[in-house]
Amino acid sequence: MPMGHTATAQAGSGGLTATEHRLANGLRVVLSEDHLTPVAAVCLWYDVGSRHEVKGRTGLAHLFEHLMFQGSGQVKGNGHFELVQGAGGSLNGTTSFERTNYFETMPTHQVELALWLEADRMGSLLAALDEESMENQRDVVKNERRQRYDNVPYGTAFEKLTALAYPEGHPYHHTPIGSMADLDAATLEDARAFFRTYYAPNNAVLSIVGDIDPEQTLAWVEKYFGSIPSHDGKQPPRDGTLPETIGEQLREVVHEEVPARALMAAYRLPHDGTRACDAADLALTVLGGGESSRLHNRLVRRDRTAVAAGFGLLRLAGAPSLGWLDVKTSGGVEVETIEAAVDEELARFAADGPTPEEMERAQAQLEREWLDRLGTVAGRADELCRYAVLFGDPQLALSAVGRVLDITAEEVREAAEAALRPDNRAVLVYEPIEPADEAEGTDEPEGADK
Amino acid sequence: MEYHPQPTPGTARPWAFPAPERGALPNGLTVLRCHRPGQQVVAVEIFLDAPLDAEPEGLDGVATIMSRALSEGTDKRSAEEFAAELERCGATLDAHADHPGVRVSLEVPASRLAKALGLVAEALRAPAFAESEIERLVGNRLDEIPHEQANPSRRAAKQLSKELFPATARMSRPRLGTEETVRRIDAAAVRAFFDAHIRPATATAVIVGDLTGIDLDALLADTLGDWSGDAGQARPVPPITADDTGRVVIVDRPGAVQTQLLIGRIGADRHERVWPAQVLGTYCLGGTLTSRLDRVLREEKGYTYGVRAFAQVLRSTGPDSGGAAMLAISGSVDTESTGPALDDLWKVLRTLAAEGLTDAERETAVQNLVGVAPLKFETAASVASTLADQVEQHLPDDYQAQLYARLAETGTVEATAAVVSAFPVDRLVTVLVGDAAQIAEPVKALGIGEVTVVSG
Numbered sequence: 051m052p053m054g055h056t057a058t059a060q061a062g063s064g065g066l067t068a069t070e071h072r073l074a075n076g077l078r079v080v081l082s083e084d085h086l087t088p089v090a091a092v093c094l095w096y097d098v099g100s101r102h103e104v105k106g107r108t109g110l111a112h113l114f115e116h117l118m119f120q121g122s123g124q125v126k127g128n129g130h131f132e133l134v135q136g137a138g139g140s141l142n143g144t145t146s147f148e149r150t151n152y153f154e155t156m157p158t159h160q161v162e163l164a165l166w167l168e169a170d171r172m173g174s175l176l177a178a179l180d181e182e183s184m185e186n187q188r189d190v191v192k193n194e195r196r197q198r199y200d201n202v203p204y205g206t207a208f209e210k211l212t213a214l215a216y217p218e219g220h221p222y223h224h225t226p227i228g229s230m231a232d233l234d235a236a237t238l239e240d241a242r243a244f245f246r247t248y249y250a251p252n253n254a255v256l257s258i259v260g261d262i263d264p265e266q267t268l269a270w271v272e273k274y275f276g277s278i279p280s281h282d283g284k285q286p287p288r289d290g291t292l293p294e295t296i297g298e299q300l301r302e303v304v305h306e307e308v309p310a311r312a313l314m315a316a317y318r319l320p321h322d323g324t325r326a327c328d329a330a331d332l333a334l335t336v337l338g339g340g341e342s343s344r345l346h347n348r349l350v351r352r353d354r355t356a357v358a359a360g361f362g363l364l365r366l367a368g369a370p371s372l373g374w375l376d377v378k379t380s381g382g383v384e385v386e387t388i389e390a391a392v393d394e395e396l397a398r399f400a401a402d403g404p405t406p407e408e409m410e411r412a413q414a415q416l417e418r419e420w421l422d423r424l425g426t427v428a429g430r431a432d433e434l435c436r437y438a439v440l441f442g443d444p445q446l447a448l449s450a451v452g453r454v455l456d457i458t459a460e461e462v463r464e465a466a467e468a469a470l471r472p473d474n475r476a477v478l479v480y481e482p483i484e485p486a487d488e489a490e491g492t493d494e495p496e497g498a499d500k
Numbered sequence: 501m502e503y504h505p506q507p508t509p510g511t512a513r514p515w516a517f518p519a520p521e522r523g524a525l526p527n528g529l530t531v532l533r534c535h536r537p538g539q540q541v542v543a544v545e546i547f548l549d550a551p552l553d554a555e556p557e558g559l560d561g562v563a564t565i566m567s568r569a570l571s572e573g574t575d576k577r578s579a580e581e582f583a584a585e586l587e588r589c590g591a592t593l594d595a596h597a598d599h600p601g602v603r604v605s606l607e608v609p610a611s612r613l614a615k616a617l618g619l620v621a622e623a624l625r626a627p628a629f630a631e632s633e634i635e636r637l638v639g640n641r642l643d644e645i646p647h648e649q650a651n652p653s654r655r656a657a658k659q660l661s662k663e664l665f666p667a668t669a670r671m672s673r674p675r676l677g678t679e680e681t682v683r684r685i686d687a688a689a690v691r692a693f694f695d696a697h698i699r700p701a702t703a704t705a706v707i708v709g710d711l712t713g714i715d716l717d718a719l720l721a722d723t724l725g726d727w728s729g730d731a732g733q734a735r736p737v738p739p740i741t742a743d744d745t746g747r748v749v750i751v752d753r754p755g756a757v758q759t760q761l762l763i764g765r766i767g768a769d770r771h772e773r774v775w776p777a778q779v780l781g782t783y784c785l786g787g788t789l790t791s792r793l794d795r796v797l798r799e800e801k802g803y804t805y806g807v808r809a810f811a812q813v814l815r816s817t818g819p820d821s822g823g824a825a826m827l828a829i830s831g832s833v834d835t836e837s838t839g840p841a842l843d844d845l846w847k848v849l850r851t852l853a854a855e856g857l858t859d860a861e862r863e864t865a866v867q868n869l870v871g872v873a874p875l876k877f878e879t880a881a882s883v884a885s886t887l888a889d890q891v892e893q894h895l896p897d898d899y900q901a902q903l904y905a906r907l908a909e910t911g912t913v914e915a916t917a918a919v920v921s922a923f924p925v926d927r928l929v930t931v932l933v934g935d936a937a938q939i940a941e942p943v944k945a946l947g948i949g950e951v952t953v954v955s956g
Contacts (some may be wrong), residue, residue: 084538086538088874089875089878123501128790128799131788131789131790132790133506135788135868136863136868137509137871138867138871140876155875156875157513157515157871158512159509159510159511160510162507162509162510163507166504169501185802186799189801189802189803190802190805193804193832193833196758196834197758197804197832200757201652201756201757201760201832202652203647203650261513270507277501277502307650308650309646309650310643340583341571342583342586342587347580350640351580351636354636357640357647378647380640380643381639411584414587414588414609415590417590417609418607418609425538425539425541425879426878426879427878485956
């Protein structure tokens with residue numbers, strides 16, 4: 051009997067359904083009813099992300115996402131934000147490697163407004179896009195980059211890891227935020243061309259989830275989106291095919307002003323959407339998810355050589371996924387000590403696999419994460435779009451938790467054996483340096499140099 | 501494409517902030533419960549009346565270590581076993597200490613609530629506080645301090661507390677303790693703090709989620725009902741005072757590409773009549789990217805990814821109890837734009853004081869603050885957290901529900917008066933974490949107060 055099934059029957063897919071529709075212009079529409087709360091989420095995924103960017107224009111997909119909030123044919127300036135918030139809604143947009151999403155969560159009676167706004171910018175953004183908003187949002191995005199990555203200790207670690215794990219020229223070699231130089235180089239004409247290429251109804255999925263009347267909602271979608279012409283200008287992303295493993299151990303040592311030594315590593319893992327990816331997810335959870343994981347127990351509890359130790363997973367459909375190890379050392383502990391312990395734990399796990407108790411815990415944790423994601427209309431809308439865009443079938447979102455619970459311990463062991471090995475990782479080591487200025491606070495210790 | 505006119509809204513479906521059912525167990529534990537259909541992940545928030553102010557002299561951080569130690573083993577289970585059992589329930593458990601007290605937060609699928617609540621009860625009833633685990637937590641905490649020092653926003657918050665509050669006040673010092681005080685903490689100190697302050701009679705448990713098919717009374721009797729303790733004694737709560745003389749402190753970070761700004765003082769808490777007007781006015785000033793600050797600093801000038809104004813209750817135990825909220829403006833701007841950004845920020849405040857808010861701004865703010873409530877409180881965790889905030893601030897259970905009615909009744913004039921008195925241009929303490937060599941001179945030239953520089 052598979053472990054950890056008890057919470058699924060009611061939740062997860064339980065009770066949730068979704069219907070699919072397609073307009074004549076190619077826009078795919080997914081509807082899911084849920085009348086418990088008088089709210090509904092509108093979510094629009096465009097099948098374009100940083101992997102579609104070309105050399106010299108990294109960051110363009112994300113910068114463009116900002117421009118989508120600067121007005122369109124019938125919406126002035128910041129009107130999109132003002133109208134949604136003034137209607138008691140919340141909204142945002144995000145850009146990742148494989149997609150750009152836009153979402154509004156609205157009180158039920160304001161759903162039509164969100165559809166009108168999304169349609170207006172899908173159909174008529176270029177009527178409003180000008181040099182002034184381009185220059186302004188370029189500065190905003192550069193400050194976003196500084197705030198989230200450049201001005202934070204270890205802030206650029208993930209960028210360095212992806213650059214190592216995916217070779218130069220690969221579409222996933224760079225992260226969505228892009229480089230400062232490329233952000234500076236982007237032109238208004240680049241933005242216009244990007245819109246003309248990728249922003250079309252036949253390159254998008256719209257999901258509407260919550261307290262909706264499906265017939266009425268579909269009529270609104272037809273009314274507002276139906277007249278937007280489709281086009282076939284989209285360029286496919288560059289080929290993301292890579293060998294399943296890196297084939298050697300890559301290594302970069304960074305000397306930076308950080309508070310402690312760190313050992314990080316990126317492992318290539320199976321593509322999202324496969325059983326092997328779910329198995330790898332469970333392996334990373336047993337090894338490095340939460341406070342009862344093997345690495346936490348070994349490094350933080352027993353050896354006491356680390357402040358924190360864990361694994362993260364970036365699921366990717368168009369290239370190998372990425373497993374991210376992150377260990378911050380305690381006191382003056384050397385990276386070699388940590389590395390030896392990590393290798394020992396990974397090798398043991400690859401040989402023996404998870405215990406039944408570990409499988410149960412990992413599945414229970416991933417199950418709760420799914421319940422959390424599907425527990426809000428916005429989360430559900432986003433997952434429906436994800437499975438529709440990346441895998442062609444939104445229904446897969448509702449059965450995802452069942453697939454995770456179906457994985458066996460042996461599959462988890464195999465996933466670890468295949469991927470969590472030294473010749474499939476890019477290692478990133480941080481060695482702290484003293485600040486350039488000799489001035490040092492009086493009440494604080496000096497990073498790892500104690 | 502074919503253009504259509506902007507649609508008009510339909511009829512709003514009524515929604516109200518959920519009313520919890522209040523009760524008490526024989527051991528004195530107060531219980532608030534709230535059934536939220538469809539919310540399969542149940543949230544439990546337990547408030548423990550163990551404020552930071554109660555930490556013994558020289559042992560800042562003992563409340564934090566105690567909170568963390570609650571999940572590090574009991575009389576029945578080792579630390580590793582406890583963590584494993586919790587995760588087997590698919591649960592997350594978080595405990596942290598702050599000025600008003602300790603909060604223990606559990607989230608777990610409804611089907612495994614019984615098991616997880618049993619573990620939490622065990623942790624409260626009979627925590628092990630093993631010497632070796634406390635040593636580990638102390639070591640771990642000491643390792644965390646340099647990471648917090650290096651983080652610009654954490655560093656700014658620490659400096660602002662030091663500036664605002666008298667050196668003798670607990671509030672002036674880091675919530676989680678300093679290297680010096682944390683080093684002194686041992687198992688005996690943790691046990692003593694627990695014995696002195698943790699008991700069911702002064703605790704409240706808030707339980708929210710889809711409780712269909714769960715016999716909560718029986719479950720509580722078997723779990724938290726088993727926890728015992730004496731009645732406890734009321735403790736005097738010192739009033740919060742702060743020195744908000746307008747001034748600037750630069751925490752020097754040579755080479756920083758951005759300046760982290762945190763501009764603050766203290767002001768009204770939720771017990772004061774002005775609170776709804778202050779919420780409304782503060783939202784208009786800096787609640788979102790279409791508020792006054794971001795309209796200029798972000799959307800016109802591009803100086804920042806975003807600047808927010810907010811009010812956060814520090815501690816509040818009733819009307820005229822000397823409670824207060826931190827009123828602050830925070831964000832980060834590129835180093836070169838630091839002077840111009842602060843200049844614009846002060847201009848926004850002066851213009852607001854001179855001309856007031858517009859009716860349209862007030863209307864949009866009310867629509868948003870009231871309208872987003874059903875979205876904001878969709879999950880069990882968000883409802884539980886707000887109910888527990890009400891408990892820890894000694895507010896009635898219908899406070900949040902009433903707040904929405906009061907916001908809708910608040911006029912433009914009141915909102916203007918509240919935000920102008922919350923953020924007076926000459927009574928703001930400005931902390932800048934950034935490159936002093938580049939920003940000190942431009943900031944001095946603004947005349948927003950005396951400028952001092954401290955090291956990183």
